[in-house]
Amino acid sequence: MRTEEPEDPVMRVALFVTCVNDAVFPATGVATVRVLERLGVEVDFPAAQTCCGQPQFNTGYRAETAPLVRRTVRAFEGYAYVVTPSGSCAAMVRHHYASFGGEAAGLAPRVYELTEFLVDVLGVTDVGAYFPHRVTYHPSCHGLRLLGLGERPRRLLEAVKGLELVELPGAEECCGFGGTFAVKNPDVSAAMGADKIANALSTGAEVLCGADNSCLLHVGGMLTRQGAPLRAVHLADILASTEEEPWR
Amino acid sequence: MSDTFGGTFVGMPAFPEAARAAVGDATLRANLRHATHTIRDKRARAVAELDDWAELRQAGKEIKDRTLRHLADHLLRLEEAVTAAGGTVHWAADAAEANRIVTGLVRATGETEVVKVKSMATQEIGLNEHLAAEGIAAYETDLAELIVQLGEDRPSHILVPAIHRNRGEIRDIFREKMGSWGRPAPEGLSDTPADLAEAARLHLREKFLRAKVGISGANFMVAETGTLVVVESEGNGRMCLTLPETLISVVGVEKVVPTWRDLEVFLQTLPRSSTAERMNPYTSMWTGTSDDDGPSDFHLVLLDNGRTDALADEVGRQALRCIRCSACLNVCPVYERAGGHAYGSVYPGPIGAILTPQLRGTVSEVDASLPYASSLCGACYEVCPVAIDIPKVLVHLRERVAAEGGRGHRLERAAIKASSWVLDHPTALAAGERIASATRALHPKRLPGPGARQWSEHRNLPELPAEPFRDWWKRNRR
Numbered sequence A: 001m002r003t004e005e006p007e008d009p010v011m012r013v014a015l016f017v018t019c020v021n022d023a024v025f026p027a028t029g030v031a032t033v034r035v036l037e038r039l040g041v042e043v044d045f046p047a048a049q050t051c052c053g054q055p056q057f058n059t060g061y062r063a064e065t066a067p068l069v070r071r072t073v074r075a076f077e078g079y080a081y082v083v084t085p086s087g088s089c090a091a092m093v094r095h096h097y098a099s100f101g102g103e104a105a106g107l108a109p110r111v112y113e114l115t116e117f118l119v120d121v122l123g124v125t126d127v128g129a130y131f132p133h134r135v136t137y138h139p140s141c142h143g144l145r146l147l148g149l150g151e152r153p154r155r156l157l158e159a160v161k162g163l164e165l166v167e168l169p170g171a172e173e174c175c176g177f178g179g180t181f182a183v184k185n186p187d188v189s190a191a192m193g194a195d196k197i198a199n200a201l202s203t204g205a206e207v208l209c210g211a212d213n214s215c216l217l218h219v220g221g222m223l224t225r226q227g228a229p230l231r232a233v234h235l236a237d238i239l240a241s242t243e244e245e246p247w248r
Numbered sequence B: 001m002s003d004t005f006g007g008t009f010v011g012m013p014a015f016p017e018a019a020r021a022a023v024g025d026a027t028l029r030a031n032l033r034h035a036t037h038t039i040r041d042k043r044a045r046a047v048a049e050l051d052d053w054a055e056l057r058q059a060g061k062e063i064k065d066r067t068l069r070h071l072a073d074h075l076l077r078l079e080e081a082v083t084a085a086g087g088t089v090h091w092a093a094d095a096a097e098a099n100r101i102v103t104g105l106v107r108a109t110g111e112t113e114v115v116k117v118k119s120m121a122t123q124e125i126g127l128n129e130h131l132a133a134e135g136i137a138a139y140e141t142d143l144a145e146l147i148v149q150l151g152e153d154r155p156s157h158i159l160v161p162a163i164h165r166n167r168g169e170i171r172d173i174f175r176e177k178m179g180s181w182g183r184p185a186p187e188g189l190s191d192t193p194a195d196l197a198e199a200a201r202l203h204l205r206e207k208f209l210r211a212k213v214g215i216s217g218a219n220f221m222v223a224e225t226g227t228l229v230v231v232e233s234e235g236n237g238r239m240c241l242t243l244p245e246t247l248i249s250v251v252g253v254e255k256v257v258p259t260w261r262d263l264e265v266f267l268q269t270l271p272r273s274s275t276a277e278r279m280n281p282y283t284s285m286w287t288g289t290s291d292d293d294g295p296s297d298f299h300l301v302l303l304d305n306g307r308t309d310a311l312a313d314e315v316g317r318q319a320l321r322c323i324r325c326s327a328c329l330n331v332c333p334v335y336e337r338a339g340g341h342a343y344g345s346v347y348p349g350p351i352g353a354i355l356t357p358q359l360r361g362t363v364s365e366v367d368a369s370l371p372y373a374s375s376l377c378g379a380c381y382e383v384c385p386v387a388i389d390i391p392k393v394l395v396h397l398r399e400r401v402a403a404e405g406g407r408g409h410r411l412e413r414a415a416i417k418a419s420s421w422v423l424d425h426p427t428a429l430a431a432g433e434r435i436a437s438a439t440r441a442l443h444p445k446r447l448p449g450p451g452a453r454q455w456s457e458h459r460n461l462p463e464l465p466a467e468p469f470r471d472w473w474k475r476n477r478r
């Protein structure tokens, strides 16, 4: 089933949209579907999926996480490729599911963060996108350190027509979201976010791109509060944008 | 609590409150930012020079793990070797016992002052305060420790305890305080590093020459020969270890390594990780006593103080691998903003957040809040030269704190349970999402109430979408 031949007629994947995207950023889910379909991939959305359990797990509630782990594993049974536009949810499955025993470990090797799937499995970096804006990229911590996404997101962005990619100073520094950290330590979290924003503004970019909407929820919320001339946009939204159907 | 851990931090508020003050202190933020970023970049360069860094890191981890598995055997072997070389070994179960032993040893010499080598273990047990209460003056001789001591301050970093101070502040402390401790600062002292160092040198020299008792910790203890090792940059340690007649070393039990071959790995990884040097300027090693040179009386106080409790925890025990390099502090975005004092312990930063709650327990407010003092960004784990998975231990300790159920964690568990139930019932979830979307025009950008208030103090809430993704999917693809 795990064929990587480009001439493979139709590849079928399950979209693991994540709870945050489902409820708050459905456009990122839609964008992910568009990019994948444009590349000839057949996308399914198993409706039994909800949340991978990361917020509960990271806050110290393992017992309360277990039913969500079981649900997620069941929801994606039978799919060779499970694709998610979230580095931290992919990292939760890859690094922590095995510790829940049973069949949970079996899902880990089948979960791909979007840029991994595009670059490693489909072997593409130019997805035919058009986005005529100045963009800087924030590599969220879990994508950067837990998944080791490396240059994948940048390579995808560099191939986007019209896009000018500018270097973000201090890119590898955490934005300060950290799940419940943002509410348990609001002052430190906001100070980290403020530095991230200052660095992003210093680049003169119009768009701060990330591959994790939970981080963008925090940074974007600070940007709109400040009325800053910079928008937080998910990588999938940029990759989905074309000349025919440009982003917003 | 004050009996099992240094008394200086008793009564600290929880981390978030203590951090709030630091975040608002512009001078402190600038000092910390400058210092941590400088050393962080230097460390990265020093480590990148070695082709076999990954192997050294793995070796360090395995040596420590292997040693900790048979800790008692290695300690007994160490005791035997130290005794055979003319030293005396004392075992201290907690801070109170260690303080009692050291006080007794100093008393026996008839002296009322001691010189100290920078040591985390003696700070952990609050030795200086204890000695002062017994009428014994303890003089810190490390430059940064001297600044902290003269300023009646608390250390805020493992390696650079006065990292929160800038040059101007240090000059002012020297001018005001040196005189009451001994030789005053030279007239017209400037704030150049060379002048400040020279003032400290003159002030300390008379203490070195007079001292009959030295007190130290140790970075490593080699079991096979009973050799103790202190790694330092300034040379003050070498003075304290060689000039006095009596030397007392207080060392945590986890500092033992079985052999010299094991030591070799850490002598490569420690300097590069801590000061970003290929090799530190001074490495002092001593084995018991000798007739012609150095102290004629040597005592080793082996300190437990919660370490065997940590050892009993399968996930948490990896914190005992720590070689106190402080690399994790220097890369930590939370430490950089909150400063070291907010951690309420001599062990600040990521290592403090996992070590302190294991050594002291999670009873006090600050100790229970430490496992949450992290965004789990993983920068600490990435740089740790003994590969301590700090984020993993943090989550593990959060489980412990949540299970204890104190301080709002019962409410939190109820909320998490409720959310887990909804998330385990997609129909209920979809209904909730639809209600939220349908009423989105009514949602304010700021919300009152716990959690929501903390969120919306600094950030807007996002505009909710017209429909959740699952409804879009139903309309468009199914």
Ligand code: SF4
Pocket: B273, B321, B322, B323, B324, B325, B326, B327, B328, B329, B351, B380, B383, B384, B385, B386, B387, B388
């Ligand atoms: S936890 Fe690791 S990085 Fe931090 S001080 Fe200890 S050895 Fe160094």
